[in-house]
Amino acid sequence: MPLVEIANLSLSFAGLRALSNVSFAVETGEIIGLIGPNGAGKSTLLNCISRIYMPDHGTIRFQDRDLNSRTASEVAAEGIRRTFQNLELFREATVRENVALGLIYRYRTSLLAELFALPSARDNQRGALKEADQIVAEMGLSEWANVLVAELPYGSQKLVELARAMAGHPKLLLLDEPAAGMNREESRRVAETVRRLRDHKGITVLLIEHDMRVVMTVCDRIVVLDHGEKIAEGTPAEIRRSPAVVKAYLGDA
Amino acid sequence: MITQLLASGLALGSVYALLALSLVLIHKATDVVNFAQGEMAMFGTYACFALLTKTEFPLPVVMLAAVPLGILLGVATERITMGPLRSAPPVNALIATIGLWMIFHHTAGWIWGYDPVRFPSLFSPEPINILGARVAQNSLGIIAVSLLVMVLLYLFFEFTRMGIAMRAASQNRRAAQLMGVNVTRISLIAWGLATAVSVVCGLLIAPLTFLDFEMMLSVLLKAFAGAILGGFNSLPGAVVGCLVIGVVENLIAAYVSTAFKDTFAFGIIIVVLMFRPQGLFTREIVKKV
Amino acid sequence: MNLTRTIVAVLILALLVALPFGLGQYGYYLMAIVMIYAMVALSLNVLIGMGGQISIGHAGFWALGAYGSALIVTKLGFPFFLGVLAGGLIAAAFGALVALPALRVQGHYLAIATLGFALFVQQVLFEWESLTGGRQGLFVPRPSLFGFELRDDFAYYYLLLAIFLLLAWITGNFARSHSGRSLMALKMSSVAAECCGIARPKHIIIAFTISAFFTGVSGALYGHLLGHLSTETFSLAISLSFLTMAVIGGLHSRAGALLGGAYLALAPELMREFKDVQMVIYGVTLILCVQFLPRGLISVVERVWTIGTTPHATR
Ligand SMILES: Nc1ncnc2c1ncn2[C@@H]1O[C@H](COP(=O)(O)OP(=O)(O)OP(=O)(O)O)[C@@H](O)[C@H]1O
Numbered sequence: 082m083p084l085v086e087i088a089n090l091s092l093s094f095a096g097l098r099a100l101s102n103v104s105f106a107v108e109t110g111e112i113i114g115l116i117g118p119n120g121a122g123k124s125t126l127l128n129c130i131s132r133i134y135m136p137d138h139g140t141i142r143f144q145d146r147d148l149n150s151r152t153a154s155e156v157a158a159e160g161i162r163r164t165f166q167n168l169e170l171f172r173e174a175t176v177r178e179n180v181a182l183g184l185i186y187r188y189r190t191s192l193l194a195e196l197f198a199l200p201s202a203r204d205n206q207r208g209a210l211k212e213a214d215q216i217v218a219e220m221g222l223s224e225w226a227n228v229l230v231a232e233l234p235y236g237s238q239k240l241v242e243l244a245r246a247m248a249g250h251p252k253l254l255l256l257d258e259p260a261a262g263m264n265r266e267e268s269r270r271v272a273e274t275v276r277r278l279r280d281h282k283g284i285t286v287l288l289i290e291h292d293m294r295v296v297m298t299v300c301d302r303i304v305v306l307d308h309g310e311k312i313a314e315g316t317p318a319e320i321r322r323s324p325a326v327v328k329a330y331l332g333d334a
Numbered sequence: 335m336i337t338q339l340l341a342s343g344l345a346l347g348s349v350y351a352l353l354a355l356s357l358v359l360i361h362k363a364t365d366v367v368n369f370a371q372g373e374m375a376m377f378g379t380y381a382c383f384a385l386l387t388k389t390e391f392p393l394p395v396v397m398l399a400a401v402p403l404g405i406l407l408g409v410a411t412e413r414i415t416m417g418p419l420r421s422a423p424p425v426n427a428l429i430a431t432i433g434l435w436m437i438f439h440h441t442a443g444w445i446w447g448y449d450p451v452r453f454p455s456l457f458s459p460e461p462i463n464i465l466g467a468r469v470a471q472n473s474l475g476i477i478a479v480s481l482l483v484m485v486l487l488y489l490f491f492e493f494t495r496m497g498i499a500m501r502a503a504s505q506n507r508r509a510a511q512l513m514g515v516n517v518t519r520i521s522l523i524a525w526g527l528a529t530a531v532s533v534v535c536g537l538l539i540a541p542l543t544f545l546d547f548e549m550m551l552s553v554l555l556k557a558f559a560g561a562i563l564g565g566f567n568s569l570p571g572a573v574v575g576c577l578v579i580g581v582v583e584n585l586i587a588a589y590v591s592t593a594f595k596d597t598f599a600f601g602i603i604i605v606v607l608m609f610r611p612q613g614l615f616t617r618e619i620v621k622k623v
Numbered sequence: 624m625n626l627t628r629t630i631v632a633v634l635i636l637a638l639l640v641a642l643p644f645g646l647g648q649y650g651y652y653l654m655a656i657v658m659i660y661a662m663v664a665l666s667l668n669v670l671i672g673m674g675g676q677i678s679i680g681h682a683g684f685w686a687l688g689a690y691g692s693a694l695i696v697t698k699l700g701f702p703f704f705l706g707v708l709a710g711g712l713i714a715a716a717f718g719a720l721v722a723l724p725a726l727r728v729q730g731h732y733l734a735i736a737t738l739g740f741a742l743f744v745q746q747v748l749f750e751w752e753s754l755t756g757g758r759q760g761l762f763v764p765r766p767s768l769f770g771f772e773l774r775d776d777f778a779y780y781y782l783l784l785a786i787f788l789l790l791a792w793i794t795g796n797f798a799r800s801h802s803g804r805s806l807m808a809l810k811m812s813s814v815a816a817e818c819c820g821i822a823r824p825k826h827i828i829i830a831f832t833i834s835a836f837f838t839g840v841s842g843a844l845y846g847h848l849l850g851h852l853s854t855e856t857f858s859l860a861i862s863l864s865f866l867t868m869a870v871i872g873g874l875h876s877r878a879g880a881l882l883g884g885a886y887l888a889l890a891p892e893l894m895r896e897f898k899d900v901q902m903v904i905y906g907v908t909l910i911l912c913v914q915f916l917p918r919g920l921i922s923v924v925e926r927v928w929t930i931g932t933t934p935h936a937t938r
């Protein structure tokens with residue numbers, strides 16, 4: 082049984098077909114690459130999975146359950162976590178707080194306990210911060226823990242987003258162009274990190290990336306979108322040889 | 335009787351629609367809900383009234399003067415209050431419009447007094463016969479003026495460069511900015527246009543309710559209800575929503591009770607927000623991420 | 624944990640305790656009003672400052688608290704304290720109700736709902752004559768503690784101060800709690816917060832409920848202070864004044880709430896000659912404040928303080 086099953090997904094914006102009958106499946110433990118020219122609908126697909134956009138037609142199943150009636154926060158709590166193409170950080174908060182906000186939904190007591198600062202609430206806060214610090218350290222961000230994220234360089238901000246996603250112990254990680262705006266060395270490190278997360282933690286990854294070196298080295302399989310349609314699917318080697326893909330990238334697209 | 339009720343309901347609704355159009359116009363162009371729109375309309379109406387009484391201009395001329403006057407009022411207000419808030423969190427702009435509410439509301443009372451005054455009407459309340467039904471002339475007149483304003487707005491958005499640029503900007507602000515559309519100017523124009531339209535609304539309602547510094551509050555609430563019914567991002571939706579509100583209001587007043595003919599709008603707002611937040615006609619607009 | 628903060632808090636507290644001495648009856652009354660308004664400012668700190676949500680209908684919650692408590696004390700014979708608590712809870716229930724559309728809507732639609740809500744409450748109170756006295760209004764007994772009536776506003780002020788401090792403490796706890804942090808995360812980026820598993824509707828409803836509770840308690844206490852309620856008190860103007868004071872005092876600080884309460888209680892005294900334009904002045908100060916001082920007057924105080932104490936201020 083695949084972890085994610087996408088069937089006949091379609092979504093239009095004011096007449097523009099951003100996704101059109103897209104279907105594919107993601108097996109547990111896979112790293113799937115999602116590629117395609119600008120405006121192909123890649124981010125839209127991710128946004129549908131994380132329930133920020135509601136598709137017009139089609140279904141998305143996660144762990145064999147339909148996501149149709151779920152909200153964004155529910156699917157996040159079920160283990161689908163993500164990063165964003167144009168950073169969505171909590172800008173007025175520190176690195177540590179950003180990561181902590183990624184996991185506090187798991188530490189809940191009653192509202193009354195929180196309002197009256199009962200021991201259960203305070204233990205919870207301490208526990209969450211401790212776990213956040215652990216993740217900050219794992220991702221090599223300890224040095225910046227108490228810095229406002231807005232003051233970090235772009236590349237580090239992307240890393241904070243990844244750390245925040247990891248704080249949710251995801252089963253499925255959705256990464257929207259994690260290596261964008263990075264130099265060769267930095268992208269190589271991103272690719273390494275993605276591999277490591279899968280190999281050591283068994284996390285399934287759906288990755289959008291324009292940097293072909295990253296895509297070709299790290300992905301097990303690749304799905305290609307163009308004008309909202311899936312035009313190819315296969316291993317990196319197959320995709321490289323596919324005439325449809327070559328045409329989409331080099332042709333009139 | 336029922337045709338009378340329907341006609342005056344439609345007239346009322348089309349007045350609400352003008353205010354709702356102003357609200358939606360500014361909201362689409364700048365993401366700001368202008369809570370002061372009704373008060374700006376009232377203020378402009380008082381200014382027109384002053385023009386009418388201080389000068390000897392006839393009423394139709396004063397009504398025409400309302401348009402440039404409204405534009406001026408809107409543009410000046412935008413410049414002074416909204417301009418500095420362009421990059422601030424959206425909630426700040428909202429708070430500023432509430433400040434504007436207080437300023438216009440109480441300045442009007444202070445300058446022009448707190449007692450309602452009679453405002454002359456262009457149209458007579460005498461009913462005439464149309465297709466066998468008796469309909470008040472002023473209902474027809476109000477509907478005609480509102481229709482004229484709506485048609486002019488439609489022509490502006492369909493056929494002028496500025497109008498087309500505004501439509502583009504409201505659909506995708508970032509893309510419009512990249513294409514060289516000037517966001518500051520869009521906001522100015524939206525405020526100018528919206529305020530002109532809302533002053534016309536004030537001029538149409540003043541003869542019905544007396545000119546009074548409190549007169550727009552219930553109109554604002556119903557314009558909100560109508561706009562929400564229409565989805566708050568569609569101009570035609572807002573018009574239809576307000577017509578529904580106007581008719582329902584009249585029916586409630588006639589057959590249920592006059593006590594709650596103003597606050598039923600609150601019920602409609604809550605019900606629509608709860609069960610059909612995208613309004614009756616439009617699709618939800620999702621922010622791009 | 625932080626020495627300077629503790630010292631400041633103690634100083635403020637000492638000032639609040641010492642202030643009423645020698646002010647006379649009217650002075651006590653004004654000080655009591657400062658506390659009552661400050662509780663509302665606190666409630667807007669939660670709603671606007673932490674939640675980024677606007678309400679222009681807090682007069683509605685204030686009215687529900689005031690009438691709720693007055694009726695429960697007079698008609699059901701409950702003691703004053705329970706009346707105040709019940710007033711807060713009634714307001715809280717309606718707060719949750721008004722926020723219910725948050726399940727579906729984004730953005731600032733709730734602000735519109737609050738406007739309609741306040742007008743609705745005012746009208747119901749006016750029309751439901753058998754219960755609320757309608758136009759005549761309603762007499763409310765003076766506050767009493769353990770059977771002793773607080774006849775004098777001097778004593779009542781200290782009770783109000785204690786309640787304010789309790790609410791301020793709760794506000795601080797909330798700000799540090801996971802619910803409070805979730806709310807602030809939603810304000811910073813609603814999309815990001817939801818993708819972190821934080822449910823938006825739940826937290827918006829919590830914010831409205833807490834805020835309405837505080838305001839309801841304040842309204843209840845206000846009714847017992849005045850001794851008489853009439854629907855005109857709970858007009859749109861008072862909702863807007865609340866918003867003004869909260870913004871001007873500072874939406875992100877409990878001391879700012881106090882400052883806001885003082886502004887709204889004392890400004891009319893200072894502006895006696897300008898009675899007509901008082902609301903115009905509120906409007907102008909509100910706009911100037913969001914433009915030039917978005918963190919309120921308290922930020923000026925804080926800045927002066929930091930310059931005075933630490934020459935190498937880091938913030
Ligand atoms: N919220 C939205 N409202 C309107 N149009 C949208 C929205 N989101 C996406 N679109 C449109 O849908 C199409 C697909 O966009 P999408 O962001 O999915 O592309 P993409 O493949 O991620 O491209 P890129 O590589 O540039 O990120 C584009 O034409 C875009 O303008």
Ligand SMILES: [Mg+2]
Nearest residue numbers: 123124125166
């Ligand atoms: Mg994209």
